[in-house]
Amino acid sequence: MNLKKWFITNKYADFYANGKKFNIDPVVARVIRNRDVYDDEIEEYLSMNISFLNNPRDLKDLDKATDIILGKIDEGKKIRVIGDYDIDGVCSTYILQDGIKQVGGIVDYDIPDRVKDGYGINESLIQKAFDEGIDTIITCDNGIAAREQIKYGKELGMTIVVTDHHDVPYEEIAGEKIEKIPEADAVVDAKQLDCPYPFKELCGASIALKFVTILLEKKGIKDWQKYDYLEMAAIATIGDVVELKKENRLIAKLGMDKIKSTINIGLKALIEVTGLSKENISSYHIGFVIGPCLNAGGRLYTAKLALKLFMCHDYEEALKIALELKNLNDRRKEMTEKGVMQAVSIIEEHKYYNDKVIIAYLPDCHESIIGIVAGRIREKYYRPTFILSKGEDAVKGSGRSIESFHMFDEMIKCQDIFEKFGGHAMAAGLSIKEENIEEFRRQMNDNCQLGEADFVEKLQIDVPMPLDYITEKLINDLSVIEPFGKGNTKPVFARKDISVLNLRIMGKNRNVIKMQVREDKYIFDAIYFGNVEKMMTYLKDKFGQYEIEENLMKRRSDKVKLSMAYYPSVNEYMGRKSLQIIVSDYF
Structure with missing residues (x-):
């Protein structure tokens, strides 16, 4: 049974005028409008112009922070x-x-070591730095929630600068948010209420990019673009799954374009060992190939391995490190599959799937993969999900949310039961005492205001488009919407009552369905990469076992008809091109 509910996105503009003005198909102009881009923003959306990046100096404390670091250098x-x-x-x-x-x-x-230290800066890291004669600490991608830890560092007489992008912890007093900002020497985080920076959703690497841009400019180095900071910011922007809107999208576009000519030896080596081509890197490759390899070091060994890769100057050594990261990621995949099976078993046994917020405790699950397991469980049950595992000092947890549930805000409501926590709307991390797990489950579910409608996954259709509209030019025009990701999703087209002439199950693991489909006189190949068993069960239930068996034997008929959500593409084989559709959903 298909549980997604389809909606057609209807946002209005003069698509034909915009198509003509920007030399794109009107369908592409409609998709762009569906991404909440207004007429006066289309030029920036389509641009590769670095001048559209916001001024780093608008970040609160950035001038102060760079002056502190330059003073320490002097x-x-x-x-x-x-x-x-x-x-x-x-x-x-x-x-x-x-x-x-x-x-x-x-x-x-x-x-930090994921298991020994947990997330972010801690007192032992600060003490270690102090003992080794470090005068100044600068954090990145962490620190905004480390008030006590930073207080400890200041008591030691250290200078501490925070650069972060996470939500600022707060208390709600009489309906007013009171921010709990650490008392560092400077705090750079666009999400501070009094920070005038116009875009609040930068990732940690993009905050670092802004910091270094001003640092270099103050030393008279204007051509900071020659360094590989843009591609690193792009990799982090896509890999950390921040919204690919406005400035994030431009950073991702510019950085991915720069990857084509990257001089970073480690990045080149990782691209080689994963079988990719740097000339054709897409957001998919970063999100599902490069990113998981970089994360695997921090999950199963040490994140310093990925950093060592980027800092490597010898290509042979870089290849060895890249291969080690790839092997770690392969091992991580196996562990993830085992963790998902364990989580499903516990959820089914205890009927946690009836809870508004699923909280499953897997004591023996490696804490480095609980976030991935949480994401997979969230996808399966479409519920906000926390997966917990037993750490050295406390139970560690990682959460993944759905669109209608702001995970960090909900955790704020029961913050007293956590040892430590942080995150944002869609993901979070925590530490908790084992005896508080049931109370955590109770409070999260008692406080949760989600209704049944929130638990039906929605599929937004950009354009209900007939197959005969698909051309190679349209497909080329659609490339201007890339890179795809959260907030700038791959376009979804749909058509009702497409005849399935025949189908066959393909792939080494029989995990692909290839169909020949027809609308009027137009015949296309259609490929489905989803749950093959689920689709075949659906087809047999709807059209009957006999009809589907006939279809599998390539005996054409017009009895099997499906509504399909799809994306058009060009298939190239043996020098020949043909149009096809990639099916993402059906009913």
């Missing part, structure tokens, strides 16, 4: 960058460390 003080163990933390650490080095700083870095 004094010959030791500086340490402390990042995080995920893709955003690795990329932002690389940018800050390399940028400070470019202007003559004595700088090194440290990244």
Whole structure:
């Protein structure tokens, strides 16, 4: 049974006029409008012009923070960058460390161990830095929630600069949000209420990019674009799944274009060992191939391995590190599948799928993969989901949400039961005592205001488009919408009552359905990469076992008809091109 509810997005503009003005198909103009881009924003949306990036100096404390670091460089003080163990933390650490080095700083870095240290800066990392003669710590992709830890560092007499992009912790008093900002020497985070920066959704690496841009400019280096900071910010922007809107989308576009000519030896090596081509890197490759390899180090070994890769100057050594990361990711995939099976077993046994918020405790699940498992469970049941595992000192948890549930705000309501927590609307992390797990489950579900309609996954259709409208030019025009990702999703087209002439199950694991479909006189190949077993059950239930068996034997008829959500593409085989559709949903 198909549980998604289809909606046609109807946002209005003069699509024909915009198509003519910007030399794109009117359908593409309609898709762009559906991404909440207004007529006066289309030029910026389509642009590859770096001048559309916002002024870094609009970030609160950025001038102050860069002056602090430059002052420390002049004094010959030791500086340490402390990042995080995920893709955003690795990329932002690389940018800050390399940028400070470019202007003559004595700088090194440290990244927390996921299991031993947990997320973000902590007292032991601060004590270690102090004992090693570090004068100044600059955080990236963390720090905004570390009030007590930063207070400890200040008591030691250290200088601490925070750069972060996460939501600012707050207390709600008499209906007013009171921010709990750490008392660092400077705090750079666009999400502070009094920060005038016009775009609030930058990832940590993009904040680091802004920081280094001004750092270099103050030292007279105007051509910061020659460094590989843009591609690192792009990789983090896509890999950290921030919204690809406005400035994020431009950073992603510019950085991905720069990857084609990247001089970063480690990035080139990773692209090679994963079988990709740097000339054809897409957001999909970053999100599902490169990103998971970079994250695998922090999950199963150390995030310093990915950072070492980016800092590598010897290609043979880089290839060895890249291969190690790929192997770690392969192992991570196996562990994830096992974790998902365990989680489903527990959820089904205890009927947690009836809860508004699913909270499943897997004591033996490796805490490095609980976020991925949470995401997979969220997809299966379409419920906000927390997966917990037993850590060394406390139970660790990772959450993934649905669109109608702001996970961080909901956690604020029961913050007293956590040892530590942080996150944003769609994802969060936490530490909690084992004896508080049931109370956590109770409070999250008691407080939850979601109704049944919120638990029906929605599929937004951009254009209900007949197959005969598909041309190679349209497909080429659609490329201007890339890179695809959260907030700038791949367009979805749909058509009712498409005849399925025949179908066959393909692939080594029999996980692909290839169909020949017809609308009027037009015949296309159609490919479906989803749940094959589920689709075949649906077809047999709807049209009967006999009819589907006939279809599988390529005996054409017009009895099997489906409404299909799809994306058009060009299939190239043996030098020949043909139009096809990639089916994403059906009923």
